[in-house]
């Protein structure tokens with residue numbers, strides 16, 4: 719601040735002197751002549767007096783606080799340059815950080831989009847799985863008699879048994895009116911029968927697949943209870959049928975205790991490419 723005031727004072731003095739000389743309409747030569755001629759005068763002209771006063775003022779002022787204005791100015795300039803450099807460095811750092819943040823933002827956005835896509839893919843997958851699982855929910859169990867008790871048979875010919883007492887029938891693939899199970903999808907299925915009766919007439923039933931006997935459960939003893947069971951895993955195509963037939967000249971008994979039953983369920987579905995030949 720002091721330095722500035724000094725400079726201003728000096729400038730003022732200089733401008734004042736020049737102004738006076740210009741106003742007087744004198745050229746350099748005339749000025750110097752005037753100065754030299756005036757040297758001997760008793761009362762010097764106003765111009766010189768003022769100039770002398772001004773320069774004395776400024777010198778005195780500057781001598782008090784700052785002995786070397788130029789040195790101070792140089793120092794100031796150096797500091798300003800230094801600060802400018804620092805600001806430039808900071809600006810560079812800020813720009814770099816901004817770029818880093820922008821890069822991070824982009825990365826985050828990309829990752830979030832990917833995660834969202836994964837989630838929606840998962841959701842879609844789950845919907846499909848749930849649908850697929852619902853298709854796979856196939857299981858049934860049925861007892862022979864809906865009410866009462868008694869024997870079925872013996873007959874001279876084989877007959878298809880209708881297990882009317884439905885205990886479970888998920889997927890409704892078993893028909894309690896016809897006694898026939900129809901495969902709703904290609905897969906490996908488990909079937910099981912239990913046969914119960916009393917001697918001396920034998921008790922026997924077979925599991926059939928599409929008109930062919932697959933397994934038989936057979937029991938025979940002269941008296942008291944007869945019981946037998948069997949089971950089989952079958953590979954079924956869509957629409958294949960499975961049912962139980964009573965062996966000729968045998969009988970089967972049931973009451974509300976569900977002694978004689980027919981059960982089946984899907985173990986797992988099969989695709990075209992891994993279907994086993996049977």
Ligand SMILES: *[C@@H]1O[C@H](CO)[C@@H](O)[C@H](O)[C@H]1NC(C)=O
Pocket residue numbers: 832835836839
């Ligand atoms: C989402 O599923 C589509 C279609 O199946 C697939 O192209 C994409 O790569 C999956 N995205 C992810 C993140 O798994």
Ligand SMILES: *[C@@H]1O[C@H](CO)[C@@H](O)[C@H](O)[C@H]1NC(C)=O
Pocket residue numbers: 937939943944945
């Ligand atoms: C099953 O049959 C066997 C003989 O074949 C007999 O010993 C057993 O008691 C019977 N079980 C029932 C529950 O009737």
Ligand SMILES: *[C@@H]1O[C@H](CO)[C@@H](O)[C@H](O)[C@H]1NC(C)=O
Pocket residue numbers: 861883884885974975976
């Ligand atoms: C036989 O099955 C029916 C129908 O599910 C049931 O009400 C009954 O209690 C069962 N009988 C026995 C002895 O479990």
